[in-house]
Amino acid sequence: MLTMKNVTKVFRTEMVETHALRELTLEVKSGEFVAVTGPSGSGKTTFLNIAGLLDDFTGGEYRLDGVEVRQLGDRARSKLRNEKIGFVFQSFNLIPDLNLFDNVDVPLRYRGFTRGERRQRIERALERVGLASRIRHFPAELSGGQQQRVAIARAIAGDPKLLLADEPTGNLDSQMAREVMQLLEELNAGGTVVVIVTHDPEIAARAQRNVHIVDGVASHLDRGPALVSPALRTA
């Protein structure tokens, strides 16, 4: 599903050069639920940005669902991102000006679905996260947990193969966090690949496999069926 080989990311300013990722190699297979962990500043977010096609990388190779993304232009990348990936962010990132329906609608619009199909998908997705009754409400009228469920609905409405979650429970209390994790696990059980970036060991423990990034290198694995980390094999 997702293959990174020796991916590097260097931020350059006039004064300094920062290596955010150094030769990161990593593979996530179909059906997996992977947690990416690491201390803050280790390169987790950079990894997420690159994996989610939100940012360019400096060197190496990255294939998403068999497509080499390095050479793709903005349009193709945006299309790929739209079709294959669903995002769940720590701060929900709902658009405050739009109600729930229109928020879930955003990626579907870019997908080019017909009106009827969009409506069907939006309703199904909101139903899936248990918020169908609030469809005309605005984000500010919901609790944090509800907002995150809307974000998940938005992420899954287009049936992506890969769900990228960035500290999805970071802004939630433990009760809500459990609900959200349960939802992600259910989605994984339905065949969606889930990659979750977190620094919370409890969350990480629920994943099938953990990848630990320190100083831009994937360095550690602890559990799950794919016991050998590709990163270690090359190291």
Next chain:
Amino acid sequence: MDFLPILSTLRRHRTAATLVVLEIALTCAIVSNAVFLIRERLARMDTPSGVVEEELVRVRLIGIGQTADAAALTAQDLVALRAIPGVKSVASTNQVPFGNSGWNSSVSSIPDDVSGSTTASLYMGTQDLLETWGVRLIAGRDFTPEEYVDADAKDAKVSSAIVTRALAERLFPGQSPLGRTLYLGSDPETIVGVIDELARPNDRNGPESAAYSMVLPLSISYTTGGTYLIRVEPGRGGEVLAAVDATLTKVAANRIFTHLESLTEVRDSYFRKDRSMAYLLIGVSLALLIITALGIVGLASFWVQQRTRQIGIRRALGASRGDILRYFLLENFILATMGIVVGMGLAYALNHWLMDAYAVPRLPATVLPIGAVALWLLGQLAVLAPALRAARISPAIATRSV
């Protein structure tokens, strides 16, 4: 991209959106009326005089004290002027087109018509007047030398007249005017010729009668008419004008010469108020468009800045740069359209008020599409820079925690 989500966003930013719409609407209303007024003024400035202005110069002269035989002196003057190198033809006359002051009379197709509904400008002059003007006779003939009468003679009466096409059409609609009689009060004059065009010295009698002129074969002396009109070879006007004073002084002293100028200068000063009004309106319209464009840039920049995160999210969710660019262009298009719709209503209201207060004609419908297209273009151009900046926002902003 679809309409409805943009509308929903605009509804949430109602104040700012309303301000943009209002500004576009007012600009639209003012600029379409201004464009229309400018067109009016320019059209007025293009009014044909009917004479070969670029070949004509005039001099006004006033005698001091009483003159014994003005007619004889006038004849000597004309001979002397004709002898100036570069002069083609000379006439003594009472007024020139666009010369501002002139002689008018009410005219009618019936005698003693007291309604006074039609007034025409009375041109009179010595024999070479038509040739000097270079006017085009479209029907009939010029005056014969026998028809000319000395205007200063007691009870001077003429019996023939040449009229402009517009005046002929006014007095005898749909009929051939040749041979018909028109009346100046009770005095009958037979129409012997029709000229295409001869503007009045001024249009104080209203724009519709600005082309009602007639010529009478009254040989007028300088003491009565006060104007010599000189036709020169092209480009020699300045040279001839420079010689006029000395030439005429040699014929007789004790006369004061004023208004030595070409008829193009006469036209310029006649229309200068229209010209300065047109320039003012052009200036204000341009300034309005610039201010409105800058206002759109300012507000759009603010919106882009305010929605940076939102744009990042959209990008993360699959929007390409083009999608973001289109989003802002469409948003502006919607605002501009609302502004134009409101603005056109305002434009007509404003025009209505101007019609009442300043006798401005009705706004023609052609102004609508022109104004709409201009404002759409203006809006799209103004929003382009902020929209491009928005399109450059990285989708990675979405993962930045706050």
Next chain:
Amino acid sequence: MFPYYLDRAWRSLRRDVGLTLLMVVAIGVGVGASMTTLTVLHVLSADPIPEASHQLYAVQLDPRPALGMDPGEEPSDQLTRTDAEALVRAARGKRQAMMSGGSAAIEPQTAGLAPFRVDARWTSADFFPMFRVPFVAGGPWSAADDAANARVVVITRALAEKLFGQIDVVGRSIRVETGDLRIVGVLDSWSVNPHFYDLHQGTYGQSEQLFAPFSTSRELKFGVDGSLDCWENADDPHGLGAPCVWVQFWVELEDAAAADAYRDFLVGYSDDQRKAGRYQRPPNVRLRDVPDWLDVQKVVPSDARLQTWVALGFLFVCLINTVGLLLTKFLRHGAEIGVRRAVGASKRSIFAQLLVEAGLVGVAGGALGLGLAYLGLWAVRQQPTDYAELAHLDLPMLFATIALAVVSSLCAGLLPAWRGCQLTPAIQLKSH
């Protein structure tokens, strides 16, 4: 607190230089354009003779034939010579004068000075005291001079200096057309704008330079300028008894009661004329003081009014623009407002601070607008119109310019400042 607000406002404005400049330029250009046109309008509609404008009345009678009469129509704005002379003789007002524009050739006795023409006024003795005309030497001629067709003349200071190189020329003679006239008075600088007493001679601009008794001008057949309207053929339209109107007539009356009495007199006069067979129409008279007269005669060019409306419309759009930009600016710094609110600033003080910021923009815009108005008026003076020379910014208009800029920017600031102070501290702090 105000200095603190001022300081904050100044810093805040400097933070967004582009936006600030845009607002200042918008207000400045709008105010500049408005004040240019308003100044022109102000000058054009000024009272030409403020000390007496409600005591001076223009007289209109209706001597035209019955044929073509339209009941209630406005009588001609000038009188026949016959009627004017009769009204002067009747002397029912405090003062009264008949007059006509004219022009006269002067043959200077000074060597090297060629003959030239000047604009002149043929009038009667009361003209000078009635219109408060200042003399620098000598004085007006007398009613006796009028009656005797006396060879007397009053000239302006400028003409005296041109002819004699000095202003003390009372008693000397000048040759006007064919007559030698004795100078009895020299006017100090005097010009009235608009030229209310005779609007046929151009409404604004310089007045005539030479004044002589009306009776003398007729005897010597001096040239007459102005509008002449005859309803029958006349061999000598300027002669006594001619069926032509061409003479202006003004009367000075102390108060409204005197005006009513004079109006009755005019009606009686018209009636008498009709009984005598001279008039054919029923009495149709008008008696209007200077402001009324200028209003009815539509003295202020409609273009000047139109231009003012255009400029005010422009200013309005500039203000809408400023409202939008101020809103942008205040909301952009919502976080700062939130922090201020959180540490205890009241809505009121936030509102005040934001208004001070708007006012500061107005002051800067006013300064720019003043500069642009000076520039605009300079441009107006370059135009060859008759009122060009009058277009100057006087002190009241100068203050009006600054006031217009500040008031309009404060108005523009009201909505944004209100919106700004409504921001709740909580929301602003949470999302940032």
